[in-house]
Amino acid sequence: MPKVRLSGTVRGTDDPGREVRARLLYLLFSKGWDIYNSNGDQRITLSNIERKIIESEAFVFTPGATLEDMFKAISIFVGYQTIDRNLAGKPTVILNTDGSWNPFFAVLDHLNRMGTIKQDHRDFLLAAEHPEGVLDTLEMVRxxxxxxxxxxxxxxxxxxxxxxxxxxxYIANVCVFCSATLEEPFYLADGESLGRQLAENKMGCVSGAGRSGIMGAVVEGSVGAGGWTAGSNVPHIIELEGLPDGLSSFWLRPDIYTRMEVMIENSDAFVIFPGGAGTVQELLALMIFKRQKNPLMTGKPVVLFNRLNPAGVRFWDPLIGLLKTFCDPGDFAIAETLDEILPAIRSGLVEKQPAGA
Structure with a gap:
C-alpha cells in the first residue's frame, strides 16, 4: 500500500481537531493508504527527517498548526524548490479546517511578493478545507x-x-541565513558589508555556502577581508547554485537537515538576513531548538535583520508576527539597520556568558 505521513498531534480527548483527524484516518485507510504517525506521537529530528521523507509517498498536515508542523511543511516546500529527488512526485496536502495555517501561508505570499520565493506555494503545498478534499487532492496529484x-x-x-x-x-562564529536568489544591489551591499564586519571584528562567518545572491555577497565580504569563512551545502543544491571561492572550511552533507545541523553546531550566534523559504526553514529550526532548550542553542543569540526596502516595507514583518504567537521574549532580537546587528550579537553573547567571563 502507498504510505502517507501524517503531521500534527492530538492533544487529548478535548482536542477540537480530534474528530477531523479521525475522519481523515478513516478515509485514508478506506482508500488504501497506509498511515505513518496516525497517533501524532512520532518525533522528527534534523537527523532523521530525510529518512522519514524517503519512507513516504505523500504528506498530509492536519489542523492546529504548530511551529514544528510549519517547519516540516516549509522543509518539504524547500525540497520541491531544490529538486530533491526524494520528493519527486510526492504530494503534500494541508488540511486547514481551522484556519491555523493562514499566517504561515501569509508569510509565503509575502516572500513571493518580495521576490525570494519564485514559485506559488499553492501549487506545491495543496490546501484542503475538509478531509474528503485531502483524498481528492492526493488522487489528483497521482x-x-x-x-x-x-x-x-x-x-x-x-x-x-x-x-x-x-x-x-576569534571571539565567535556567526551563522548568516539568507537568500541565494536576491540580486538587488542594496541587498548585496548589505551582505558584503556584514561579511566584512564579521572578519574585521574577529568573528567567523558561517553560511549555506551559496555562490549567488546575498549568500554569495556575505561570503565575498568575509573572504575579501581575510576572515575565517565556512559553510555547508548538499550535492543537489550545489548543482543548482555552485559554491563560492575562498572558503576556509566546507562541510558537505547529504541533505538540507544535516546541513543545518552542522551549521548550528559550528556557530555561536545567528543572523537572519532577507531570504526565502530556506531561510524561514532555518529560523524555525532555531526557534524550535530554543523552545526545547536544546543544548545546540544554549547561549546563542538570534538576530533578525528586518530591513526596510525602498518601497517602505520591512522584510520580516509577517514572520515576526507569526513567531510572536509561538516564541518567548528573548528568543530572538530584531535589528532594523545594518549597524544594529553586531551590537545585538555582542549583547546576546555577553548576556549568555558565565559570571566572570
Whole structure:
C-alpha cells in the first residue's frame, strides 16, 4: 500500500481537531493508504527527517498548526524548490479546517511578493478545507503529477569536505541565513558589508555556502577581508547554485537537515538576513531548538535583520508576527539597520556568558 505521513498531534480527548483527524484516518485507510504517525506521537529530528521523507509517498498536515508542523511543511516546500529527488512526485496536502495555517501561508505570499520565493506555494503545498478534499487532492496529484519548480542544474557537484581551524583570537562564529536568489544591489551591499564586519571584528562567518545572491555577497565580504569563512551545502543544491571561492572550511552533507545541523553546531550566534523559504526553514529550526532548550542553542543569540526596502516595507514583518504567537521574549532580537546587528550579537553573547567571563 502507498504510505502517507501524517503531521500534527492530538492533544487529548478535548482536542477540537480530534474528530477531523479521525475522519481523515478513516478515509485514508478506506482508500488504501497506509498511515505513518496516525497517533501524532512520532518525533522528527534534523537527523532523521530525510529518512522519514524517503519512507513516504505523500504528506498530509492536519489542523492546529504548530511551529514544528510549519517547519516540516516549509522543509518539504524547500525540497520541491531544490529538486530533491526524494520528493519527486510526492504530494503534500494541508488540511486547514481551522484556519491555523493562514499566517504561515501569509508569510509565503509575502516572500513571493518580495521576490525570494519564485514559485506559488499553492501549487506545491495543496490546501484542503475538509478531509474528503485531502483524498481528492492526493488522487489528483497521482494522476497529474506536481508542477516543475522552474530550476535547472548549472553543473555536476564534485565537492568534498575540508576544514581549517578557527583562529585562536576569534571571539565567535556567526551563522548568516539568507537568500541565494536576491540580486538587488542594496541587498548585496548589505551582505558584503556584514561579511566584512564579521572578519574585521574577529568573528567567523558561517553560511549555506551559496555562490549567488546575498549568500554569495556575505561570503565575498568575509573572504575579501581575510576572515575565517565556512559553510555547508548538499550535492543537489550545489548543482543548482555552485559554491563560492575562498572558503576556509566546507562541510558537505547529504541533505538540507544535516546541513543545518552542522551549521548550528559550528556557530555561536545567528543572523537572519532577507531570504526565502530556506531561510524561514532555518529560523524555525532555531526557534524550535530554543523552545526545547536544546543544548545546540544554549547561549546563542538570534538576530533578525528586518530591513526596510525602498518601497517602505520591512522584510520580516509577517514572520515576526507569526513567531510572536509561538516564541518567548528573548528568543530572538530584531535589528532594523545594518549597524544594529553586531551590537545585538555582542549583547546576546555577553548576556549568555558565565559570571566572570
Amino acid at each position: 494522476m497529474k503529477g506536481l508542477p516543475d519548480a522552474g530550476r535547472e542544474k548549472i553543473g555536476e557537484s564534485k565537492a568534498t569536505s575540508f576544514e581549517e581551524p578557527v583562529p585562536d583570537d
